[in-house]
Amino acid sequence: MIGKHIRHIKRYQEIVSVLVKYGFGYIVKDVGLFHLLSLPRQIVSDFSGNGNDQKSLGQRIRLMLEELGPTFIKLGQLLSLRTDILPEQIAEAMRGLQDRVTPINAQSVKQIMQQEFGTAVTDVFAQFDEQCIAAASIAQAHHAKLITGEEVAVKIRRPDIESVVENDIEILWDLASLVEKRYEWARTYQITDLVEEFSLAIRSELDYTMEARTTEKLYDFFKSDVNVIIPKVYRDYSTAKVLTLDYVHGYKYEELINRPPKDVSNKIICERLVRSFLDQALICGIFHGDPHPGNLFFFPDNKIGYIDFGQVGHLNESMKRDFGNLIIGLMKGNTELLFRTISTMTVMPDDLNERQLKGDLEGLREKYYRLPFKEVHIGKVISDVFAVTKKHHIGIPKNYTLLGKALITLEGLITSLDSDTNILELAEPYGQRLLIRRLDPSELSKKILMNGYDVVENSMRLPSLLRKTLTHLYKGKTRVEMKLPQLEVLLAKLDRAANRISFSIMLLSLSIILASIILGETFGSRSLITNVPIIGIAVTIVLFMFMIVLLSIFRSGRF
Template structure:
């Protein structure tokens, strides 16, 4: 960690200064990064947290992340999904994060294209607009025309953004480790796991070959559906840092709100939004993770276009089933089904109070049992579920939180278009459809065969595993792991107490030695050493030893 701080010293100083600026100086001091501040800031800054107004906490965190740049903006966007661990007020503030960036000049863009595609812009494209059509902290997009005549959108990564992100990720790991050691809440909410999740997500977003594959899968999935438009990927003009797709230009969401075209029906659009999204999530298993107005386009004939698949979620077959069971359990008032489903889809803490958890689920169920679909808001349902899981420190996997956030965004879009429309009313047929699929003889036989195969495989492996276990027991190689969460805390207290006792003994010893030397000098007889400054030498040696012990105690950080 020390090596990282030296290597990224300037960036560390920037981050620490911004933390102090927005009222988080007490964290800087408590985790041991106080020395990275300049002397004037050390003098004038507040390190007690006395200026912390909880009402403005979310806003201050948002402004801080915006000032820290692209990596931290992306971190904020991830945190906005985690209402299972963050207070809603802070998560809501994270959703207002804005990327204020200056577009990269055309000369730099030309250099990137030449390096990635092997030729300058003028040789590859028949036309390439110098003015970008969209600019963000990670990339910007330009309209272009291929030599073969197709209109395309070219998404180009900003120069050196991958190096900037990697440096910031290293620093985030260091900061997260320091906070994890210092604060109980950081361990409770598994902040290190959160940083790991974020690292994987942003590295994936920087790799355009992954986005290209995802877009191609959804393009193939909706190829025969005329109601949904997914842009085609041009692989010959795409690399890890450049993504070239069909340029689709339709009505924007605000066009429908302000002056809806005559060839578009809002209610039909709402229904198709819900159906197309559920098709992605519950049938295809890949869904758009951020269906906000900027990533949607609308066309005559009530067609919908999705763009920008940098943030996507994935649902496996068991995850699809669990999500369906969650909604069914709420609507049918089945607490046991809710308990089983959440246990299956989430990571439960070892010390879970199952009785209290079931009581909370009963209360949650009562809020929605026998309630008509048109009166149920998906945002409220998801918020209530996350509130219960957060209370019991249950960890919800990223893809579920991403799905929840996407559904909340979708509900907001639908409400904005037509107040009478309800997302669950449109989704109800999917519930019946999923139920019919589960009861389909072919599906049931597949499941029975797979379960039978697993049982058969495990029964074959069981004797070997049992023999191996018995051999380990017989040879004494078996390890027993004990998880004692409070042990480290108790050891730290014992260590601190021992250091204080050592300090006291040193003070007492110093006093006794000095007293003996003074008495000896005062009342003792003269000798050959009478002319040697024994008192001064002795005091110097004792003080030197005393300072060595004292320094080692303080360096341990446990005094």
């Protein structure tokens, strides 16, 4: 940790200063980063956290993340999905995070592309527009035309963004571990696991070979569906830092709302939008994680197009089954199925109150049981499920929260386009298909065979594992690990108490020394050093030592 402080000391100081600026100085002090502030800031800043306007908490967090730059903006965008952790008003504020960046100049863009392709831009593209069509904190896009004539969009990663992100991730790991040691809620929600999830997500977003692979999978999945357009990836013109795809341009979402074209039916568009998304999630197993209006295009004959697959979710067969079970459990009023499904698809805390959780799930069941699909809104269902999991400190894996957020976004879009379209009504056939597939004899036989194989495999390993365990016990090599989550807090309190005792002793010592000097000068015999201002010198030395100790205690942040 000390090494990280030294390597990134300037960035640490910047982050700590911004935390204090937006009213989170008490966290800085609690986790022991007080000493990174300048002395004037230490003196004038409020570290109590009592003077903050709680109503503006979400706004302050959003402004703070925007000021800290691209890594923290991306972190906020991830956290905006986590309504299982954050209050809805804070998550909502996070969704307003903006990438306020200046586009890379044309010369830098050409230099990056020349490094990636090993040749000049003019040798690769017949036409390349220097003015970017979109700019964000990680990349920007340009319109171009290949020598073979295809119209393309070229996505270029910003220079040095990888080192910026990697440095910030190291600091985030450090901060997360400090916060977990200090706060119970941080341990409950496993903040370090959240940072790990975030680091994997942003690293994959930085690598365009992964986005290219995902886009190609969905392109192949929809290639026989003329009503869904996924841009083609041009591999020969793409690298880890540059991604070249078909240039997709059609009607924007705002046009469908404000100036509906005559060759487009909003009702058909909504149905195809929902079905294409459910096809991605529940059949293909890869879905667009951010289907907001900027990532969608619409075409004559009610065709739809998706762009920008930097943020995607993945559902394997068991995750699809669990998601289906969740909806079936709510619609069929099966509390036991709901409980089993949530147990399977989430991370349950050790101190979970099962009876209370089942009671809350029973409340959800009563709310939605026997309601017609047209009266049930998927966004409200997801929000209610997240509210229950948050109440019981149940961790939801990223892909489920991403799916939930995408469905909520999608429902908002189709409600504005056609209020009669209902996601759950269109999803019912998918649920039935998943149920029929689950009961298919071939699927059941596969499951039985796999479970039987696991039983046999584990049974064969049992003797060797038992022998190894007994050997370790016999040799005294068995290690017992104990977790004492409050130990760091206790040590901090002891450190604070020791500092106060030291301060008191220094005050007492100063008083005794001064009293002794004064008594000696007043009643003692005269000597050769009578004319030396001994009281002044002694007081100066003692005060100097006193100030050194006091400053040391003050800078530790534990007084």
